Structures are given as structure tokens and as C-alpha cells.
Amino acid sequence: MPAPDRYMPGYTPRIVSFMTRRSADSHAAFFQPHLHPGLRLLDCGCGPGTITRGLAAQVAPGEVVGVDLEASQLALAKNEPSHPANLRYVQSGVYELPFAVDYFDAAFAHALFEHIAEPVRAAREIHRVLKPGGVAGLCSPDWDAFIFTPLNAELEAATKLFRRLQEAQGGNTTAGRRLGQWLVEAGFRDVKLSARYECLEDLTVMGDFLYDRLERAPKQDDVFGRGWTDATSLAQMLKAIRTWEKRPDELFALAWVQAVARK
DSSP: OOOOOOOTTOOOHHHHHHHHTOOHHHHSTTTGGGOOTTOOEEEETOTTSHHHHHHHHHHTTSOEEEEESOHHHHHHHHTOTTOOTTEEEEEOOSSSOSSOTTOEEEEEEESOGGGOSOHHHHHHHHHHHEEEEEEEEEEEEOGGGOEEESOOHHHHHHHHHHHHHHHHTTOOTTGGGGHHHHHHHTTOEEEEEEEEEEEOSOHHHHHHHHHHHHHTHHHHHOTTTTTSOOHHHHHHHHHHHHHHTTOTTOEEEEEEEEEEEEO
């Protein structure tokens, strides 16, 4: 049986701060040319809604619905003062969307498919709620193509442990390169893939993200009991993250794969 889906990084203030830096212009630019005013759009795994609000502005007065399993993220999204009138949020997972067949003109999912254990099932459900000819836009990272430099043994161990945690919970750290395959299996047509790098100007953003998650791993994931690392090695990883993010010659570039397809 697939592992139960859970957003592996969690929802601590550091993690949420990482997610709220995203916007439609910065993280959905590949999908925006396929949108126009009046479309009815679904955002799957909308999180705190920072991307969703930008999409809602683009398709207004068309209805936009953001769905997410995590109630705390929907609360953040709903409490945003700039909440557009054409946008609403629904608590739901992606496997059983509470919408009729052929309801939406467009569907979007950013940084979702790398965290779910049954991606083809999710893509089929998105396919179900799209109208014939409707457009889907998916975007997920591919950790094999990340640029993390200067890299040393401790930092390499930290990224390997992070990936192991995600994959142990049913995720896939190379989901980006599989998006096209999953869409085809789900019945989509005219699949087109592209890729881009996101270079983080403030390395403490990624440093905080990794540090926060690995620091919680002993209690949350029993990494010592499972033999995945030990207390000394983990302490060295955490120290290396803090040293790395302050260096003047560092770089962290995320590799994003983007997929657009039609029903």
C-alpha cells in the first residue's frame, strides 16, 4: 500500500515563510498564457494562497477555488486582506475533489505532486473535473537537477536525509521529470514540458527550510532508531547548513519542471 500522504516539510513558521514567498508571477508564469478573464479555475494544494490570489486576479470575474488538506493553510489564505471576491477555498485532498465532472476550465498544481503517493490517481481526478478541452498546469521540482554549491560531505548528507524523509512518506524527489508520464497515463493529451531554475538570492531561506525539517527528524521520524543517521552526524549537518548559508560563494538553484496538458 502507498504511504499516507502528508506534507513532509510540515507547517512551522519557517516552512510557511518559505511557501508564502511564492506568487503567480514568480511560480505560475508558465501557465499564465493559457488563462484569460472568465475562466473557472481550480488550484490544487493551494497552501496559503499566495499563488492562488494572483491566478484569481488574472481570470476575474471567473470563479477560482483553492483546495488544500491543511486547515491551518486555508485559514491563512482566507485571512489575507487582499482576498479577491471571485476566490473561495475548500478543504479537500486531490484524490476525491468535491466537484462535478467537467466543472472547471483550468486546473493548476504547484509543488504538490512530489508529495503524493498516487500521482496518476490525482491526475485522473483533475482530469475528471476539467471540461473537455480544459487545460492543466503542473509544476514540481527535480532534486537530481538542483545546484547546491559549495557542497561538502555534511551538506550532501543533509540533502540525502531530507530526500529520504520525503520518499519515506510516499513522496518523490524527482517528480518533475515524471509529470508528463503521469499526465499521459491519466488521459491527458497535448502534453508539453518545460523547465527552469529558481536561484534563491537569500540563502538563509533554504537554510532555514532544511535546518527546520532536519532538526525535527529525530522525534518526528525516528531517524536514529531507523539507523538513517546518528546524533553526531545530524549535529554536523545542521552546523554545515548554518555555515553554508553565510558564505559569499554559495548558490542554491531549484530545478522546476513545468507541464501543460489538455483534456
